[in-house]
Amino acid sequence: MESTNNLEKFQTIIDADTKIEPKDWMPEDYRKHLIRQISQHAHSEVIGMQPEGNWITRAPSLRAKLILLAKIQDEAGHGLYLYSACETLGISREELIDQLHTGKAKYSSIFNYAAITWADIGAIGWLVDGAAIVNQISLQRTSYGPYSRAMIRICKEESFHQRQGYEIMGKLALGTPEQKEMAQDALNRWWWPSLMMFGPHDSDSPHSGKAMTWRIKRESNDVLRQRFIDKTVQQAEVIGLKIPDDKLKWNEAKGVYEHGEINWEEFNQVINGNGPLNKIRLANHISAHENGAWVREAANAYAAKQKKEVLVA
Amino acid sequence: MSTKDSQGQLWEVFIQANPGIPHKHAGSVHATDKEMALQNARDLYTRRSEGTSIWVVPSAAIVASAPEDSGMLFDPSNDKPYRHPTFYVMPEGAKNI
Ligand SMILES: [Fe+2]
């Protein structure tokens, strides 16, 4: 029961920065918010394998192929860590997958864009993983224990992701004029969607209120976005690429970069299913899941047979 | 939690990071049998030499204390100071004790 007493005690634990664990009492809205956020995060890791998986067979060298495979395998792992964390809140893996397939649960809309050139693989690692890292570092301090532990594990694995992407971009930028152009084109296409990854401005963010009070989120969308911009502009300069924002300028007094307006109309379009690849991404996941049904059946049958043998022996 | 799930049962994974130290909880995996659980745990939690040994335990087999009992179970026993070495008065000059 959500007595004021329970709520007060809960908030005291949160305010003391003690983690909430699965069996602890928690408000229903806290549980719901976490399930929504963690499952969305897990689905993003898994769907995020698709744009990169698209390049495994076409990676330009064996080195690049090995790196890409390792990175994608990490992303699968991130999805699994997060599904497990989410399951501690009393929802099953099957339900989570079901919610993805029916569209009840979302995933980050960045993965609805296509990776059309090799430079896109660089841009994804550098910018998309880069933005994810800023968010995930902040979430290491989230109030829910299993989510926090998953974030700490994920952050340890992420820095290679960003560096391998930046390395690809740097190499292309120093290559032939065509290669440099390819890198610049990828930056042009991925920059704004990467900024959108942090979500709406604080002034119109629908889920943020309680998430901050309950310390599920520790910093606001705009604060995290600004941190990402401030880090990334310098990195672009070093490799001689130009951030596609005419309004981008250093604000000496504030010590931050000012940036141009984000196209929220595009953001809403992609979130609502009208991005370039929404339908294909989901269809791929559904067919992989359905085509794997016989594997799950076989594994269950094998487990049942083993149990019988134990009983007989 | 006994929600319907076609994804295999849940196993808790414990990893020993280096020889000689205790196994520590790393997370969980789904698997339909113990070999699969061990293999999945290997693939998921030790891709970067995180461990030298893995235990997997069916989550359902773990008996855990309830949060509401923690006051009683983990009372600091401040009324039993004689459980700590500082309770005892040592004679002046005694060494190595
Ligand atoms: Fe990831």
Ligand SMILES: [Fe+2]
């Ligand atoms: Fe990543």
